[in-house]
Amino acid sequence: MSEIDKLVAELTARAKTASRQLAQASDTDKSAALKAAASALLSAKDEILAANDQDMANGAERGLSAAMLDRLKLDADRLASIAAAIEQVAILEDPVGQVIDSNTQPNGLVMKRVRVPIGVLGIIYESRPNVTADAAALGLRSGNAVILRGGSEAVHSNQAIHKAMVAGVEAAGLPGDAIILMPTQDRAAVGAMLRAQGQIDMIIPRGGKSLVARVQDEARVPVLAHLDGICHVYVHADADPDMAKAIVVNAKMRRTGICGAMESLLIDQDYPAASELVGALIDAGCEVRADDVLMELDARTVSANAEDWDTEYLEPVVSARAVRGVDEAVAHIARHSSGHTESIITNDQSVADQFQMQVDSAIVMHNASTQFADGGEFGLGAEIGIATGRLHARGPVALEGLTTYKWLVHGQGQVRP
Amino acid sequence: MSEIDKLVAELTARAKTASRQLAQASDTDKSAALKAAASALLSAKDEILAANDQDMANGAERGLSAAMLDRLKLDADRLASIAAAIEQVAILEDPVGQVIDSNTQPNGLVMKRVRVPIGVLGIIYESRPNVTADAAALGLRSGNAVILRGGSEAVHSNQAIHKAMVAGVEAAGLPGDAIILMPTQDRAAVGAMLRAQGQIDMIIPRGGKSLVARVQDEARVPVLAHLDGICHVYVHADADPDMAKAIVVNAKMRRTGICGAMESLLIDQDYPAASELVGALIDAGCEVRADDVLMELDARTVSANAEDWDTEYLEPVVSARAVRGVDEAVAHIARHSSGHTESIITNDQSVADQFQMQVDSAIVMHNASTQFADGGEFGLGAEIGIATGRLHARGPVALEGLTTYKWLVHGQGQVRP
Structure with a gap:
């Protein structure tokens, strides 16, 4: 087992433990944790903008295009928008615990389908640092732990945003491991995430064609992909x-x-x-x-x-x-x-x-x-992406698409004849 | 491209064409096609039982266990049960076209989620010949084309069942390519199915651990797996x-x-x-x-x-x-x-x-x-399996689990500001 594989195994184990706590967390607790994360983000403004300055300077040095630098850039207004978006997610309806349907069988058994979180989401994305906040917020709101792997251009910005959000989540009493940021830019870490069956429950790639193609080719974990929009x-x-x-x-x-x-x-x-x-x-x-x-x-x-x-x-x-x-x-x-x-x-x-x-x-x-x-335009309040696959969720995906369900069966001692 | 790859490409193209027709077929047409398939199965009783005799003889020669031979065995009663199960599926409610939910946005746009078939399903299974009929029936009822790849022990039984069902489906006016049986037992055909991204939309393995493990390891097509029940x-x-x-x-x-x-x-x-x-x-x-x-x-x-x-x-x-x-x-x-x-x-x-x-x-x-x-016990009328994964469908899967949805947006000329 390589060092990277060990690291990913350790991080996914921490995320799985956090996801079990999150799955039991109340609507109020999850909402409060996101509000705390949003305000922590605003409090850490100076630190986040300084980190972003560093990314911008490195980006300019590495010759990033003006469009890429614009996507990377944070300022007070953009940070306020990111915090406001988290606040928006905080007040969305909690999908967890919703009864999808139920029926009573002739033998008296009651079958109910109830929404539950998916578990651990792996989000692999490119330069925009706002994805760090958006993905963490949507994941936590729906009771999932997230493992974030952002692009190297935004590494300092992502670290600063992540640090602030974790502080907010912990202050609100939920586990900081609800939001894990991959601490290395080694590309092998992406490969290890893609092969982490049973540890990561769903991978969501957000980025250009080559990223999504790599994910779809290598993944053993189920992928919720949005490919091209032709x-x-x-x-x-x-x-x-x-x-x-x-x-x-x-x-x-x-x-x-x-x-x-x-x-x-x-x-x-x-x-x-x-x-x-x-x-x-x-x-x-x-x-x-x-x-x-x-x-x-x-x-x-x-x-x-x-x-x-x-x-x-x-x-x-x-x-x-x-x-x-x-x-x-x-x-x-x-x-x-x-x-x-x-x-x-x-x-x-x-x-x-x-x-x-x-x-x-x-x-x-x-x-x-x-x-x-x-x-947002579809009334979902937010989105993690537009899914172009055919299974699980299709089109704009928000909180519901980040949940699954389990069947609860209520009996009075029934045995099967 | 190997001969097997060419064969699978040709079969999946035919299935895709059939799936487009099936997606537009009415509830009545699909139900009538299944009833015709069930009665064609009963009419072909002699041919099917003779084919099964051949499989049983080969199985005995190959030293199959008594339990495996019992699973393989067909007789008039078992064939009648298979036909009755198809009739049951024929009268289940058609999930296609159901409106899952809808909302109207402040700008007047109406967003509706409507159930549609998944497309082409690849079913890979082992010895029981009744799976040929069950999987074909559930697939067709939900508007999907199926590509069936059964076990070598049941090859003659599967061919005879398939031939009868296709005759019934065609007599009812739906395309015979709605139900395709892989015409070779070459294991490379399974590999080609598992890699047929974009041609096959979902793979459903039904069988023992080693089959499911191979499918999950090799598949590039999304898999709806049911693993062990511990x-x-x-x-x-x-x-x-x-x-x-x-x-x-x-x-x-x-x-x-x-x-x-x-x-x-x-x-x-x-x-x-x-x-x-x-x-x-x-x-x-x-x-x-x-x-x-x-x-x-x-x-x-x-x-x-x-x-x-x-x-x-x-x-x-x-x-x-x-x-x-x-x-x-x-x-x-x-x-x-x-x-x-x-x-x-x-x-x-x-x-x-x-x-x-x-x-x-x-x-x-x-x-x-x-x-x-x-x-059946959950009120679903039938099942293609019990899914133990977390995405798309979980627990007993029947018609709804073989559908996805699309969003229909109804406007009056809206443009986005």
Whole structure:
């Protein structure tokens, strides 16, 4: 057993012990612990910002891009937002103990399904230090212990945030091991986490494609992954042109770097205002990589190649093609979508129904922007990510997705005949 | 790409196509297809029993044990039971299309979670030919295509059952590829199924430890596993002696070979009728492997060693020890249970509540026999297995556990600010 394996075994054992205590903790205790963690975070402002300065200086030295440095950067406002987000999670309804359903059998046995925490969550993420706080808060609120493995760029920021939150949690009487930060940046620690069956109950990767791919390839622990968002908007022949323009421009351009951003636009060949729609995107600063049909409409389009239909740009670029009716739109999406979010724009309810029934993605919208793909916008109060797998939880995942259930059976001495 | 990989790629592609059709099939169509499959099975009785004769002859030649041959054996009655079980599944409520929950956001967006099939299920199982029919029926009822990989002992029986069911399904107008039987016994085919990410959506292993262990080790596709059932019964000081005796003997001896059978008995040191309880088990033909305390009670006990506490016997053998109160019982279970089913016998409700809250197994019973761990007994109408993992589904899994959900969002042109 290597030193790293020993370290991970020790940390997961501590997390498992803490998770047993957390599973029995009351709603009030968990909520109070998060409020204490939020206020500890604000009290440690100077320390956290100093640690972040160090990460920013190291990042600049290592040549991180301006976008990456911006993601890494903390200031008083951002720290206040992080604390406010923890406070928000603290007042969300506790899913633990909820009775999902129950039935009484003819022999008098009562079967109840009751929500319980999953246990120990391993969160593996990249540069944003706010994930440290978000993931810890969502995990603790749902009664789970978390083992956090952040990116090396944010190592000092993560340590300072972690230290403050643990102090808050302990002051509120819950175990500090509820939130464990991996104390090494050795990549072998990630491998050991991924192989920790029985010690870690679920791994949640939050980061770019290569991180998620590594996790999915190596993991023996179940993974709740969110992969690419290759999101489509299909503008049907009966779409309202103003609505279509507003939604398409918003879906692509509001924020181009999020997983719910539209990456591919399908315009029905019978939609009468296609030229206006393509023009509006280009006018908004978007590059449109179009098929031959749509290239005819605007000289500013460029020609799409085969790879464009499977590309998540996360930039002001979109692939666009004409389709012959809803069947072809559904078929294109079945072939090229990553199963995240798709939307149809139409005033024809029966076509919308068909699209929503036949498109097999986590989120299927009608007359709405794909940029709404977000746990907060779905009424979940927060999110740990948008799951694109098919099992356990799908789409935006918040507290419920971090729980499982057990069956409680109440008898009066029944034996099975 | 090897020949086997090519074969599995072709079969999974056919299954995926069928699964798209099944996902859109109506409740009535799926139910009718299963009824047709059940009656096709009965019509093909002679062919199926002749195929089974061949498997039995081969099995005898290969020296299969009497128990294995009994599991393999079909006759007119058993075939009628298999058909009746399919009929039962045909009349279960269709989970697909059920609205799990919905909410309306302040901006007017309506978010609905709707149950949908998982897609393509890979079922890998051992000798019992009835699994071919059960798994196909549960898969089809919940709108999934299945790829079945049965054991080599039952190869002719499985082929005959499969052929009849496909004929029934096709006669009812659903695709025959809804039920695919792996046409080779090459073990490499199992490996290819386990690595078929994106082609197979979930693997369900049904069989012994070595099969499940291989699946969990090699799988890149998510697995719904049921591992050992190391089930405990804890007899508390305030247990009713008659009830305790009846439940303990039933939990162990009704059928010793099922995963819900009690394998370990914990008797509170303050329980007054311990000697009678141990004696009743021995009188019923059970070997009791006891700790030093319980060995004092009956000269017919034998001494337990350290391995006994972690052993699933599946035979008339039980490990038994004295514990000091519910805390020690809970701690013993946390250390040795496989997370399947445990039961407490007590008339003290507060102790029962503590036990049910603190024991972290899929099923936690009070005053009932662990042998009730079965989907039918839980009101699910059937079961594909008892899941001992923590994600997606836990405990008895039937139709709901073979579905996932998608989010449907209904808008009126909303864009995200």
